[in-house]
Amino acid sequence: MRDEILSFTHDLVAIPTENPPGSHYRPCVELISKKLVAMGLRPRLIRVHGGDKLHPRFCLMVPYGKGKKKLYFHGHYDVVPGWNSEQFKPRIRQGRFYGRGAADMKAGLAAMVYAIRALQLADVRIDGQICLVFVPDEETGGAFGTRYLFDKGYIGKDDCVGMLMPEPTGGVAWNACRGAISLSVSVKGKPVHVVLQKEGINAFEQMVVLSNALVKLKESVEKRTTRYSVALGESKNSILMLGGICRCGTNFNVVPGTCTFTIERRINPEENFANEKKRLMDILAKFRKGGMKISVEILQEGEPGGVSSSGDLADALGWSVRQTTNRPLRFKMCPGLLEIRYYLRNGIPAYAYGPGSIRRAHHPQEYVEVDRVLQCTTVYSLTALRMLSTGEHV
Numbered sequence: 001m002r003d004e005i006l007s008f009t010h011d012l013v014a015i016p017t018e019n020p021p022g023s024h025y026r027p028c029v030e031l032i033s034k035k036l037v038a039m040g041l042r043p044r045l046i047r048v049h050g051g052d053k054l055h056p057r058f059c060l061m062v063p064y065g066k067g068k069k070k071l072y073f074h075g076h077y078d079v080v081p082g083w084n085s086e087q088f089k090p091r092i093r094q095g096r097f098y099g100r101g102a103a104d105m106k107a108g109l110a111a112m113v114y115a116i117r118a119l120q121l122a123d124v125r126i127d128g129q130i131c132l133v134f135v136p137d138e139e140t141g142g143a144f145g146t147r148y149l150f151d152k153g154y155i156g157k158d159d160c161v162g163m164l165m166p167e168p169t170g171g172v173a174w175n176a177c178r179g180a181i182s183l184s185v186s187v188k189g190k191p192v193h194v195v196l197q198k199e200g201i202n203a204f205e206q207m208v209v210l211s212n213a214l215v216k217l218k219e220s221v222e223k224r225t226t227r228y229s230v231a232l233g234e235s236k237n238s239i240l241m242l243g244g245i246c247r248c249g250t251n252f253n254v255v256p257g258t259c260t261f262t263i264e265r266r267i268n269p270e271e272n273f274a275n276e277k278k279r280l281m282d283i284l285a286k287f288r289k290g291g292m293k294i295s296v297e298i299l300q301e302g303e304p305g306g307v308s309s310s311g312d313l314a315d316a317l318g319w320s321v322r323q324t325t326n327r328p329l330r331f332k333m334c335p336g337l338l339e340i341r342y343y344l345r346n347g348i349p350a351y352a353y354g355p356g357s358i359r360r361a362h363h364p365q366e367y368v369e370v371d372r373v374l375q376c377t378t379v380y381s382l383t384a385l386r387m388l389s390t391g392e393h394v
Helices: 002-013 025-038 102-121 146-151 194-199 203-221 273-289 312-325 340-345 370-387
Strands: 044-048 057-064 070-076 091-093 096-098 129-135 160-165 173-177 179-188 239-248 258-267 293-302 331-334 350-352 367-369
Touching (some): 002 025, 002 102, 002 370, 025 057, 025 102, 025 129, 070 102, 096 370, 102 129, 102 367, 129 146, 146 340, 160 312, 160 370, 173 312, 173 340, 179 273, 203 239, 203 258, 258 273, 273 293, 312 350, 340 350, 367 370
Parallel strands (some): 070 129, 160 350, 173 331
Antiparallel strands (some): 044 057, 091 096, 179 293, 239 258
16 A cells, blocks of 8 residues: 555645644645545544634544444644745655655554555454544644544543554654643833933843743752653753743843743653642742733643553554564653643543654654655554454454
8 A cells, every 4th residue: 555655645745734823724634534435434524613713623533443442543634834835745755755744744644544444455353443533733732623622522531442643753652741831921121212221121131030030940840850761862851941032122222121031841741730830930920029010921831641651552552563663662751742641631541653753853854754654554553453353363
């Protein structure tokens, strides 16, 4: 099925589902739906209510098989904005499939779909259902995608044996992820000409005082480490970064009236999300109470999560990887947010394993190895067989 898989990946990548703002979502879900219908499946299109009316959101779900047990294959079809339109012109060179979203994660979506197609062509029966889920808005936190499906009851934990997600994991499986709180903080002052600075209020100088307090928090939280394994070169330490974006003032000879900067807090699975968010907000509230005019915008937030590297699904995934690649599977913590957190929060074991590398995702020359796409398709098929076996095949 190599040519079919690559052709489907080509068609997916060619649709510029950039998020933000959430463009071309409808053509993408229609393409996926058409493919599923051609396979004899009956997909359900779910219109997400709320959010940007100019860019409506859609989720797509479809079961394959019959029975109570459910194994979810879950992926997102939105991609980060491209650097230019050329990135949405898919191409294969020297065994690599190039294009925006190829690694994160449209090749993975193709692997999900064709894992089921492989079972169909092999005429293999399963005891249960493989539930395909396609969502938007993963790149902006999942509020109008995965979270919506859980909030509205489209996904439940009853009889669910687990979830697999084809994130670009680089050959490992991710069984944990950090949480995130991203804030944009604006300090308001009073702009006047420099020669009248005593009549003004310098927003930059106030920001410096505030940021010094945040640096003390940074020194404290970054001493904490996670017990989960991390990839080579990545840190086990918790993270607080200041000033990813920093804007201030209007001219060199004017007292700055506004200073805006960002706070990026990445929280290890062992830390309590609510407590860490409160610690940040308490510092801002303290300075606001002292007279500093501060406004805060939450850019994104998501809880951390983690699950054991052993258990039925982990063992089935590891077995499938060994059968396919002749290599043992290693479990690592993803350095960023993952939508496995929504499943873990509901008591469902969830892992990310997919073609591509996180180092190439969001890159101007994003690509995925063709062989890895085919391997991932095989791994997903075998894992489903292992988890939903009738006892006749595995």
